[in-house]
Amino acid sequence: xxxxxxxxxxxxxxxxxxxxxxxxxxxxxxxxxxxxxxxxxxxxxxxxxxxxxxxxxxxxxxxxxxxxxxxxxxxxxxxxxxxxxxxxxxxxxxxxxxxxxxxxxxxx
Amino acid sequence: xxxxxxxxxxxxxxxxxxxxxxxxxxxxxxxxxxxxxxxxxxxxxxxxxxxxxxxxxxxxxxxxxxxxxxxxxxxxxxxxxxxxxxxxxxxxxxxxxxxxxxxxxxxxxxx
Numbered sequence: 001x002x003x004x005x006x007x008x009x010x011x012x013x014x015x016x017x018x019x020x021x022x023x024x025x026x027x028x029x030x031x032x033x034x035x036x037x038x039x040x041x042x043x044x045x046x047x048x049x050x051x052x053x054x055x056x057x058x059x060x061x062x063x064x065x066x067x068x069x070x071x072x073x074x075x076x077x078x079x080x081x082x083x084x085x086x087x088x089x090x091x092x093x094x095x096x097x098x099x100x101x102x103x104x105x106x107x108x
Numbered sequence: 109x110x111x112x113x114x115x116x117x118x119x120x121x122x123x124x125x126x127x128x129x130x131x132x133x134x135x136x137x138x139x140x141x142x143x144x145x146x147x148x149x150x151x152x153x154x155x156x157x158x159x160x161x162x163x164x165x166x167x168x169x170x171x172x173x174x175x176x177x178x179x180x181x182x183x184x185x186x187x188x189x190x191x192x193x194x195x196x197x198x199x200x201x202x203x204x205x206x207x208x209x210x211x212x213x214x215x216x217x218x219x
Contacts, residue, residue, distance in 0.1 A: 031205075032205060042212060043198065043212045046207040093204065100149070
């Protein structure tokens with residue numbers, strides 16, 4: 001079964017500085033990838049969905065997928081304190097496989 | 109509006125008691141999922157379903173049963189609740205190539 005590794009475990013950035021999160025998958029069996037945000041053990045919010053190599057932008061959130069390297073990243077432009085949350089990456093075919101998350105803190 | 113609704117939102121149960129967590133989706137998605145989330149373990153898949161009448165075991169099914177009586181409803185059943193099942197439970201619905209939608213979670217405490 002797919003294993004998903006996220007890094008870093010936690011990240012602190014200043015408001016307005018770029019935040020970058022990473023995700024590596026154990027194999028190439030999944031056909032779509034998503035980044036989710038979770039505030040304080042509430043429900044998950046989908047930020048970006050990406051299905052092919054390259055870049056996908058949704059507002060201040062940009063995902064980069066490199067299938068050959070089994071890697072997807074998330075870049076948050078101009079992060080705000082309200083972006084402080086846990087960020088999860090997930091890969092899916094008919095199941096969804098999640099990483100353990102990155103705790104992001106954005107300081108004013 | 110597309111939604112996934114979980115009930116109850118909070119539950120306190122006694123050890124050995126039966127607990128049923130309910131999930132309803134209005135998205136007409138074929139797939140539904142039950143996860144639990146614990147500190148240090150992320151989201152772990154308990155059971156999932158491809159459609160009405162089907163249930164599949166996820167990664168941690170022991171101690172849990174699932175029921176999918178209709179396209180809209182997916183229940184998670186703890187026949188004999190134990191303190192180790194204290195957790196936050198999330199239901200989700202989705203289809204291939206569609207972003208999944210998650211409920212707000214059910215916080216379960218087993219005393």
